[in-house]
Each structure stands twice: as C-alpha cells, then as structure tokens.
Amino acid sequence: MKISIPEPTLGQDMTLDPGVPLGSTLTEQGCHFRVHAPDSQQLFVALFGDNGQIIETFPMSRQPNGDWYLYIPSLQADSAYSFYQINPATQATQARQWLLDPHAHNVLQRHQFSHHQTSSEKITAGNDAPEWVSLTTRHHFDWQTRTHPETPLSNTVISEIHIKGYTRQHPAIPPEQRGTYLGLCHPAILADFKENNITCLQLMPIATKVDESHLKTKSLTNYWGYNPLAWSAPDRRFAIADPVKECKTMIRTLHAHGIEVILDVVYNHTAEEGDGGPIYHFKALDQQTYLHHQNGGLKNFTGCGNTVDLSHPPALEAVLQSLRHWVLNYQVDGFRFDLAATLGRQDDRFCKNAAFFRAINNDPVLSQVKLIAEPWDIGPNGYQLGHFPGHWHECNDTFRDTWRSYWLHRATNAEIASLLLGSQERFPAWNWPEKMSVNYICYHDGFTLQDLVSYGEKHNRDNGEDNRDGHPDNRSNNHGIEGQSNAPAIIKKREQQKRNLMTSLLFSFGIPHLLGADLHAHSQLGNNNAYCQDNAISWVNWEGQVQSGDFRQYCQSLLTLRQTIMPAFTQALSAQTQSVEIQWLDHRGANLSEQTWAENSPFACLIRIPCEESLMYIFNSGELPVRFALPDSHWRCLTDTADSRVLTKILRQTATYVRPHSMMILHRAPD
Known part of the structure; x- marks a missing residue:
C-alpha cells in the first residue's frame, strides 16, 4: 500500500493531510501518526529505546474533526511507540494514561520487549510504563511474483484451522516451528492439505488478542482469539521472532501451493469488555465508537461487553482500513466475519444496506475478495440467515442442525431435501456463485465430528464454569456409551455415522466448510466450547493417525470425487439457460x-x-x-x-x- 503524503517539518503547524491513514505510517523521510480521539484534551506520542525506557515524547496536534496528528522526521522501522494522555482524574500527580495504537501493525507486550530488542534490559520505567507498545512497520516483502489462487467458488473447499492447534503436536515439524505461522506452511502440513484436496484455509483469529478478565482469574487463556486488541497486528504468539514477516511467508507459501487464505476477523467488539472493563484505547480515545444504552452504558450485542458501531464514520474508517491492510499487505483472499449481524446494525436494527456493506461493495479492493458472514449476534432480531447483501456468503447453521438430526436422531425427508440442493429458499440458485450457503456439520464452537458421535452431553468442566457454558442443543448421539469406547459394535456405528455426515456435507450444493481437526478424528473429550483450552484438548493429535486411518482415506477419496463431480452440477443448477x-x-x-x-x-x-x-x-x-x-x-x-x-x-x-x-x-x- 504505497503512501504518497507531503512531509511537514516537526514543529510547524501540524495540519493533517487527508491522505494520512489512521495509526502510524512510515515513509522514506519519517513517520506520520494519526488517531481519532475527540475525547482527549491532550495527546502525546512517546518513543522507547532498546531498553524500553522513554527516550522522547511529542505532543500531537488536534484537528477540527477530533483527529490528532503528528509527524516525526527520520523515524525508522521497528521503532517502539505508544500514545498517552494525562489522566484527568489524576492530573495532580501527572500520571500518564497509556493507550495502545488501535491501528498498529505490530505490537509487543511489556514482558516481550526485551526479547524483541537487542538489549537484554527490561522496561525500567516502573509503574509509569505501558503494558503494550506498538512498532512502526515497513511492509516491504518479496512476494516472488506469487498471485492469488482465485479458486472458483464451485471448487472451493474450506478447512477451518487454528494455527497453533493444528501443528503443535506434529512430529515431522521442527519443535521451534510447531504452533507457528511457519509451521502451518511446513512441507508435511502442505502435503496434508494437498492430499485432502483443501483449496482454502479459514484461519481462526490471528490478530493480536488479550485474555478476558474472568479467564485471568482462573489462570486460563483465550485460546481461540476472539478478543481483539489490535485488529491489524498479527499475533506474536504464533511467531518465532517476527510476526509480520512470518505471517507473510506463510501466506506466500500457501498461495504457491494453490491454497487460499481466509481470515476469521472480529470487528464487532474489542478486548475492552463492558462497563468497568479494561481500557486499552477506544474507551479513552472515542467513547462514540461504541453503541450506548440510554443510561450511557455500553450496549452488548456480542456477549463480550461492548459493541463497535459502524454507523459511526471513524469506526467504519478504522475497520475498512484494517481490512484493506490485510488484503494489500498480506495478500489474504477473503474474510469470515464473526457476529456479522452487528456490522450491519443501524441503531438497534439490522440493515442489509448499512454503511459497512455499502462501503465494502464500493471498495475496489474489498469487493473482489471472498466474504463470509456469521449471520447473527445476540441483539434484537439478531438472526439474519439469508438476509445479507449479494456477494456475501453465509454460515448455515440450519444445515448443521438438520443433517445432525437426520442421521443421529430424526428429521423429515422434506427438511433435508432443501439442504441437499443448497438451501435455495434462502440462497436461490440463480444467485450462485455470488451468494451461496456455507455448509458445515462442525465448526470451532461445538463438538468435533468425533465427539458428535461419541457424546450425548457436553463435558466442559475444565472451562471453570460448572459446565454451564457451551451450546446445550448439540443433536449428538453417543451410540450407547458416553465417550471413548473400545467396543467394536459401537466403533462401527460411530464411524458409519461420521461417513454419513461427511458425505452429506461434501455432496450438498453450496460451499463446504470442514473443521480441519475432523479429518484427523480429533476428540476434545466432549468439550463443546474449548475456547480457553490451550492444551491437548484442542491440539490435533497426529499420533492418532493409525486409529483414524480408514476415515482419513475415506475423506480424501470423497474430496477427490467431490472436486471431480460437483462443479458441473453446481454450474448447471445456477445457469439460467x-x-x-x-x-x-x-x-x-x-x-x-x-x-x-x-x-x-x-x-x-x-x-x-x-x-x-x-x-x-x-x-x-x-x-x-x-x-x-x-x-x-x-x-x-x-x-x-x-x-x-x-x-x-x-x-x-x-x-x-x-x-x-x-x-x-x-x-x-x-x-
């Protein structure tokens, strides 16, 4: 993303050029800083040295529209910085309120700082030091003339992957690469994707996250990552050293093998939780980024305490800039939007013509990538399956529930007939391929396929919520014994039902979505909400390949047949002539x-x-x-x-x- 901005001189009247993006923008001559902060009275940029100590601070200049701007000449890439303001409540002591750049492209936590810098000294600024700092980032990278695979939707097979969980226990990957960006593009993993005819990876959130307060008190972590701190910064927990370079290397390598990359992105809320939750940036910079209750509190359409309001222009600009950043600087092929009904809310109502959807449609970059909506949230009229605009595909939970009922309990012929032909009451064939059902039996939230046929009830006590969390309506069937069994008759029943469910998925019309762990018959021991289990419960067990060998071979053969047979029939159903x-x-x-x-x-x-x-x-x-x-x-x-x-x-x-x-x-x- 080439920036062409006139370079002012530090100290002159800082009038914001309209071409300056939010956050920090490096040029050959220096660095521009811009942040929307109408609630701030004074705003500063602090620069940090190799040992984490503040080396210089600069006041930012307030603009008439509530933006703050600063230009620092000669600033180099990988310079550590943070915003701060003087907390009005403690102004007498001149205590700084540190604020992470919400638009940062690379971030470090305090305990990571000494590992990143050349100095072995840790931050020594005492209590007056930020928990997080940002790094100025230059996005030069050799893409080696790689281009997007641009797989047609009729040939697209999506596999949902957690970067750490998929490779953490793979014996063929060097230990230092397991669970990392580089691990996911290791030759052994690439061979696995190719064997299974996977054309597209849907990566669970890779943007930098933090753990919720309630998890910290239980010494648990948000393993899934749906609690974003910095929308545009690849998470350092998946990196060996440099998350920016390693994430790009991963995508370049996947593209070289014909595999697309879709990011699961969370723009409906931030990690600042609800009223009384932590303050990282937006809460102090711009309270209007959030929807409000009438009494002034934060609305919670997400279940996470706060809700980003994309009818608010600065919030919309921030999200669009982040999306373009991932496409232009990382070459991603599309996005799956978590709780996407929130993104289309105007006040309390969902609207398919909301500002966010219009902006995506009119954007020359974003309108060209694959877009998938999770078509609900927990707000009023939050279930919007089939109601998103054209060019948006939607996760179809009705497909999941009805096929599960048909094979594991009971559903009528009429109910599954619709699903088989692409749920055309919601996704008419004449709109294919521009708008299709994303079909799935299992997703990251819920039972794995192995557990779906092995457990009648959820077993989530490791999550520390007395088994109250997780969806209660799983439509699962343990086939006679709860959990793992060595009984040949039970194993035979379970394996056959797995084949039924997988075949129903792959040969129904629409875009098939597979849980990557399911191809390896992975069990989470009955946990249907393993969001906080960063351990063997969630990590794919590659040593179990012998036991799951027949099912793996079945899936591989079935995927090959699907790619051979289904595209022509999909084209025929969608053709008007x-x-x-x-x-x-x-x-x-x-x-x-x-x-x-x-x-x-x-x-x-x-x-x-x-x-x-x-x-x-x-x-x-x-x-x-x-x-x-x-x-x-x-x-x-x-x-x-x-x-x-x-x-x-x-x-x-x-x-x-x-x-x-x-x-x-x-x-x-x-x-």
Whole structure:
C-alpha cells in the first residue's frame, strides 16, 4: 500500500493531510501518526529505546474533526511507540494514561520487549510504563511474483484451522516451528492439505488478542482469539521472532501451493469488555465508537461487553482500513466475519444496506475478495440467515442442525431435501456463485465430528464454569456409551455415522466448510466450547493417525470425487439457460407422496443434466436394508457409506440394496 503524503517539518503547524491513514505510517523521510480521539484534551506520542525506557515524547496536534496528528522526521522501522494522555482524574500527580495504537501493525507486550530488542534490559520505567507498545512497520516483502489462487467458488473447499492447534503436536515439524505461522506452511502440513484436496484455509483469529478478565482469574487463556486488541497486528504468539514477516511467508507459501487464505476477523467488539472493563484505547480515545444504552452504558450485542458501531464514520474508517491492510499487505483472499449481524446494525436494527456493506461493495479492493458472514449476534432480531447483501456468503447453521438430526436422531425427508440442493429458499440458485450457503456439520464452537458421535452431553468442566457454558442443543448421539469406547459394535456405528455426515456435507450444493481437526478424528473429550483450552484438548493429535486411518482415506477419496463431480452440477443448477431435471423418488421408483415427504423413510434425489450426466442420491436412515429401484441401468456408485472406504463400482442392474443407516451416491455419464 504505497503512501504518497507531503512531509511537514516537526514543529510547524501540524495540519493533517487527508491522505494520512489512521495509526502510524512510515515513509522514506519519517513517520506520520494519526488517531481519532475527540475525547482527549491532550495527546502525546512517546518513543522507547532498546531498553524500553522513554527516550522522547511529542505532543500531537488536534484537528477540527477530533483527529490528532503528528509527524516525526527520520523515524525508522521497528521503532517502539505508544500514545498517552494525562489522566484527568489524576492530573495532580501527572500520571500518564497509556493507550495502545488501535491501528498498529505490530505490537509487543511489556514482558516481550526485551526479547524483541537487542538489549537484554527490561522496561525500567516502573509503574509509569505501558503494558503494550506498538512498532512502526515497513511492509516491504518479496512476494516472488506469487498471485492469488482465485479458486472458483464451485471448487472451493474450506478447512477451518487454528494455527497453533493444528501443528503443535506434529512430529515431522521442527519443535521451534510447531504452533507457528511457519509451521502451518511446513512441507508435511502442505502435503496434508494437498492430499485432502483443501483449496482454502479459514484461519481462526490471528490478530493480536488479550485474555478476558474472568479467564485471568482462573489462570486460563483465550485460546481461540476472539478478543481483539489490535485488529491489524498479527499475533506474536504464533511467531518465532517476527510476526509480520512470518505471517507473510506463510501466506506466500500457501498461495504457491494453490491454497487460499481466509481470515476469521472480529470487528464487532474489542478486548475492552463492558462497563468497568479494561481500557486499552477506544474507551479513552472515542467513547462514540461504541453503541450506548440510554443510561450511557455500553450496549452488548456480542456477549463480550461492548459493541463497535459502524454507523459511526471513524469506526467504519478504522475497520475498512484494517481490512484493506490485510488484503494489500498480506495478500489474504477473503474474510469470515464473526457476529456479522452487528456490522450491519443501524441503531438497534439490522440493515442489509448499512454503511459497512455499502462501503465494502464500493471498495475496489474489498469487493473482489471472498466474504463470509456469521449471520447473527445476540441483539434484537439478531438472526439474519439469508438476509445479507449479494456477494456475501453465509454460515448455515440450519444445515448443521438438520443433517445432525437426520442421521443421529430424526428429521423429515422434506427438511433435508432443501439442504441437499443448497438451501435455495434462502440462497436461490440463480444467485450462485455470488451468494451461496456455507455448509458445515462442525465448526470451532461445538463438538468435533468425533465427539458428535461419541457424546450425548457436553463435558466442559475444565472451562471453570460448572459446565454451564457451551451450546446445550448439540443433536449428538453417543451410540450407547458416553465417550471413548473400545467396543467394536459401537466403533462401527460411530464411524458409519461420521461417513454419513461427511458425505452429506461434501455432496450438498453450496460451499463446504470442514473443521480441519475432523479429518484427523480429533476428540476434545466432549468439550463443546474449548475456547480457553490451550492444551491437548484442542491440539490435533497426529499420533492418532493409525486409529483414524480408514476415515482419513475415506475423506480424501470423497474430496477427490467431490472436486471431480460437483462443479458441473453446481454450474448447471445456477445457469439460467440450461434446464436441469430433478426428481424425488421412493424406493419403488415412484414420485414421493405428500405423506412420504413428511416422513424420514428411504428416498432418493435424481438430478439430470439433459444429454450430459446424472447424479442420484439414495438415503436410508432406518434400521433395515431397503431394495431401491433405479431409473436406469449402468450406474457408477461413487460411495456407499456402509463401506469403510470409498470403493467405486459399476451397478448394471436396475435395483440396488441400501444398507441401514447409510447413503449411496450414484453417477451416470452418457457414455
């Protein structure tokens, strides 16, 4: 992101140039500082030396719009700085109130300072020292002419990954790289992604976070990272030395292997919690960044104590600048927005034409990347599935819940039929690929796939909340024994249901989202809210590959078939000029009756692209095998979930047996 800004002279009247971004901006001649702080009476920039001591302070100049500005000539990259103001409540003692730059591109905590600098001395400024400092950052990086993979949405398979948890226990990765940015692009991990036909990683938050107050009192940490301190600074906990360089290296390497990177981003709240919570920056700089109760308190549409108000122009500018920063300086391919309904609120109402959505749509950079919404928050009318604007894809929890019910409990044929064809009541096919359902069975919040078939209840006592936390409606089934079991019959049931759920996900229309740990049959021991478990509960167990080998091979084969078969059918369903025949059949080959739609008896879906190819899904969630009539002969069976491996075979007869608790997918080409 090249900045072209006239360079003033330190000491002259500091009039803000309109091209100066928020935060610190390095040029060849010096560094510009800008922050929106209408609540401040005086604002200063402090610079720190190698030992963490203040070496110089500069007053900032207030602008008519509430911005503060400063230019320091000759300032170099990696210079440590912080904002501060004199706390009005303690002005008599001249105590500084330290404020982290909320727009910083690189940050250090106090105990990390001596490890970053060349000096071994620690900060020695006593109590008058900031907990966090920012570093001026230059974004020169050799991208080696790498370009974005630009995978079509019909071919996109998303795998949700936690950078630390995915690689922390991998035996082939050098110990110093495990759990880091560089670990995630290690050849052993790249081979894993390629084997599984993963085209896109959705990284759980990598922006710098802090732990909530209630976790600190229990000596726990926010492992997931949904408590952002600095939206634009890659978290140092995933770095060996330099988070900026190592994060870029990771993305460059993933792109070189055809893998896109989507960031899970949190712009709905900050780590400052609610009324009475910590003050890091916005609370002191600009209270209007937040929505307010009528009594002046902070509104809480996020469950985290505060809510960022993107109808407030400075807050909107801050978020847009952060998003552009990740795209331009880190080359990311898209974003998944946590609690995205909050971002579209005007006052208390969600609006698909809100300022944030309009700004994204009109931005020449941000309008070109993949955008995924978590389409709800906890505010009034917070559930907005299907109501986001065009070019936004949405996480579909109805897909998750209904497929779980169908295979593990009970759901009707009509309920899953809609999901199979892409939830078109909310995501019509004529809007594909611009707007599609993001389908998933498991996400980071909730049971893993292994636990979904192994536990009937959540087991979250390690979280220190007496098992009160976590979603109570999991629609799981332990198949006879709670938790791990060595009983062959129970293991067989569980493995078959895992295959049913994974096959239903990968061969439904939409964008499939996989929990990366599920491909390794990872168990969290029944914890369905492991947000504070930075330990083996959350870390993928790579040593367990022998036990999960059959399921891994099944998923790998299924993903290969999906990438081969599904794109053409997705294109056919979305095309306005091509007719596609869809039939719903019972086991005799007759059209489904009204009564059968309301049951969960065996049924089939037949999709024909005239003069081209056909795809047939056959479902039997019942206890008995069913002889199913086929409309034609000579089908290729892509998969039968009653088998532990994908064994494609030719069916030349006009009927086939479908075993209990299983599904088959058949394919027929003209030749």
